[in-house]
Amino acid sequence: xxxxxxxxxxxxxxxxxxxxxxxxxxxxxxxxxxxxxxxxxxxxxxxxxxxxxxxxxxxxxxxxxxxxxxxxxxxxxxxxxxxxxxxxxxxxxxxxxxxxxxxxxxxxxxxxxxxxxxxxxxxxxxxxxxxxxxxxxxxxxxxxxxxxxxxxxxxxxxxxxxxxxxxxxxxxxxxxxxxxxxxxxxxxxxxxxxxxxxxxxxxx
Amino acid sequence: xxxxxxxxxxxxxxxxxxxxxxxxxxxxxxxxxxxxxxxxxxxxxxxxxxxxxxxxxxxxxxxxxxxxxxxxxxxxxxxxxxxxxxxxxxxxxxxxxxxxxxxxxxxxxxxxxxxxxxxxxxxxxxxxxxxxxxxxxxxxxxxxxxxxxxxxxxxxxxxxxxxxxxxxxxxxxxxxxxxxxxxxxxxxxxxxxxxxxxxxxxxxxxxxxxxxxxxxxxxxxxxxxxxx
Numbered sequence: 234x235x236x237x238x239x240x241x242x243x244x245x246x247x248x249x250x251x252x253x254x255x256x257x258x259x260x261x262x263x264x265x266x267x268x269x270x271x272x273x274x275x276x277x278x279x280x281x282x283x284x285x286x287x288x289x290x291x292x293x294x295x296x297x298x299x300x301x302x303x304x305x306x307x308x309x310x311x312x313x314x315x316x317x318x319x320x321x322x323x324x325x326x327x328x329x330x331x332x333x334x335x336x337x338x339x340x341x342x343x344x345x346x347x348x349x350x351x352x353x354x355x356x357x358x359x360x361x362x363x364x365x366x367x368x369x370x371x372x373x374x375x376x377x378x379x380x381x382x383x384x385x386x387x388x389x390x391x392x393x394x395x396x397x398x399x400x401x402x403x404x405x406x407x408x409x410x411x412x413x414x415x416x417x418x419x420x421x422x423x424x425x426x427x428x429x430x431x432x433x434x435x436x437x
Numbered sequence: 438x439x440x441x442x443x444x445x446x447x448x449x450x451x452x453x454x455x456x457x458x459x460x461x462x463x464x465x466x467x468x469x470x471x472x473x474x475x476x477x478x479x480x481x482x483x484x485x486x487x488x489x490x491x492x493x494x495x496x497x498x499x500x501x502x503x504x505x506x507x508x509x510x511x512x513x514x515x516x517x518x519x520x521x522x523x524x525x526x527x528x529x530x531x532x533x534x535x536x537x538x539x540x541x542x543x544x545x546x547x548x549x550x551x552x553x554x555x556x557x558x559x560x561x562x563x564x565x566x567x568x569x570x571x572x573x574x575x576x577x578x579x580x581x582x583x584x585x586x587x588x589x590x591x592x593x594x595x596x597x598x599x600x601x602x603x604x605x606x607x608x609x610x611x612x613x614x615x616x617x618x619x620x621x622x623x624x625x626x627x628x629x630x631x632x633x634x635x636x637x638x639x640x641x642x643x644x645x646x647x648x649x650x651x652x653x654x655x656x657x658x659x660x661x662x663x664x665x
Contacts (some may be wrong), residue, residue, distance in 0.1 A: 236492065236496075237492060237497075237541065237542065238488075238604060240486075240489070241541060241542070242541070253447060274483050274487045274489040274490060274493070275483060275490060276489075276490075277490075277491075278489045279489065279491075280489060281483070281487035281488055281489045282487040282556060284486045284487060284540055284541070284568055284569065285568055306521040321487070322525070342624055343541075354515060356543075363485040368600040377461050394655075401503045401504065401506075401507040402507060402510075405549075415550060416549045416550065416553075417504070417507070418471055418507055418511060419511045419515065421508075421549065422511060422515060422553050422556065422557055423510075423528075424553070425531050425534060425553055425554050425559050426517075426528040426530065426531060426557050427528070427529050427530070427531050428527075428528055429526070429527045429529055430522060430525075430526055431525040431526075431527060432523065432524045433523055433524070434520075434523065434525035435520060435523050435524070435525065436523060437521070437522075437523055
């Protein structure tokens with residue numbers, strides 16, 4: 234979800250993991266975040282700045298809010314990455330011990346900030362996933378494809394990407410307060426068309 | 438903005454009556470030109486919103502390419518007509534589309550709207566994000582070189598609120614503006630007329646921008662859309 238400095242409407246910002254494997258997930262997330270090279274986008278880096286001062290300040294305020302709410306920093310944090318004194322660069326940040334009532338879980342940060350939320354069983358995971366005002370996109374990852382499919386069906390969002398799936402023909406748009414209508418592929422065409430009935434065109 | 442809408446309205450009757458083959462031919466020409474301009478698009482994205490080179494020249498521009506080839510594929514077999522008993526159901530272009538796009542995946546956001554719009558026979562007034570509109574200038578050049586009909590695509594870059602407000606003008610007559618409100622829409626509900634139309638170059642047809650001096654803020658030179 235750190236791609237494009239996290240500025241993606243479908244970014245997987247809430248990462249739900251089984252509580253029994255939380256430590257393992259934290260370690261993987263920490264290593265992934267720390268491996269991201271942030272810097273001048275004209276150079277050989279993985280992540281550039283966020284788009285503007287306003288966006289930088291918004292993301293910084295969310296990171297601060299996460300700390301105040303009691304989420305635990307696994308990687309990154311407030312301020313700029315080491316060695317970058319100016320520019321709207323944000324540290325790739327991961328929080329753990331995030332609960333779904335926290336602001337960082339409920340609002341769209343639109344920056345390189347990931348939240349780890351623990352669940353006890355899949356029913357709880359689905360409940361957490363669906364406890365949102367939004368429903369643009371979700372992801373389900375797992376080695377048991379049948380189980381992943383079943384979980385994907387239970388999530389109320391316009392697109393669920395199973396094990397990193399990608400398809401230009403799949404419609405993109407949201408449930409609830411997310412993206413009205415659908416884009417991408419054939420469904421995207423319908424948004425630009427009126428439907429006319431010519432009744433009696435083929436008299437029987 | 439009024440002039441952009443007027444040009445798009447003038448182009449609509451002809452483009453909405455175009456054949457599937459004509460639309461496919463246009464999209465194929467855009468594809469050719471798009472591929473030629475890939476490096477310019479990537480550079481523009483890095484400059485406008487800070488995506489690193491690898492991403493800008495990679496996935497960011499590939500998304501636009503993917504939407505284009507997908508639109509071509511879909512258009513080849515799209516069922517514009519469906520016979521049902523005594524009735525024929527036909528799908529007709531909705532009209533002039535006011536497209537307002539956000540800054541985060543700038544080329545993706547423009548292309549995922551403009552290509553289906555053109556493929557279905559609509560004409561377009563495009564208002565890219567004022568925060569990131571360099572790549573939209575390159576796209577406008579691509580559309581121009583490909584021969585998108587005059588008034589087909591009318592980018593109004595960097596006009597900020599003036600452009601945004603202009604989109605909220607109620608249609609005066611004829612085709613309604615089909616608003617696609619997503620991402621960068623700014624609230625406010627202003628209905629007054631834009632103070633001036635300087636933010637709408639590239640108006641198409643035989644017209645000239647009123648304030649060519651504003652081009653200084655743009656990395657690319659605007660060209661008139663080909664007469665259609």
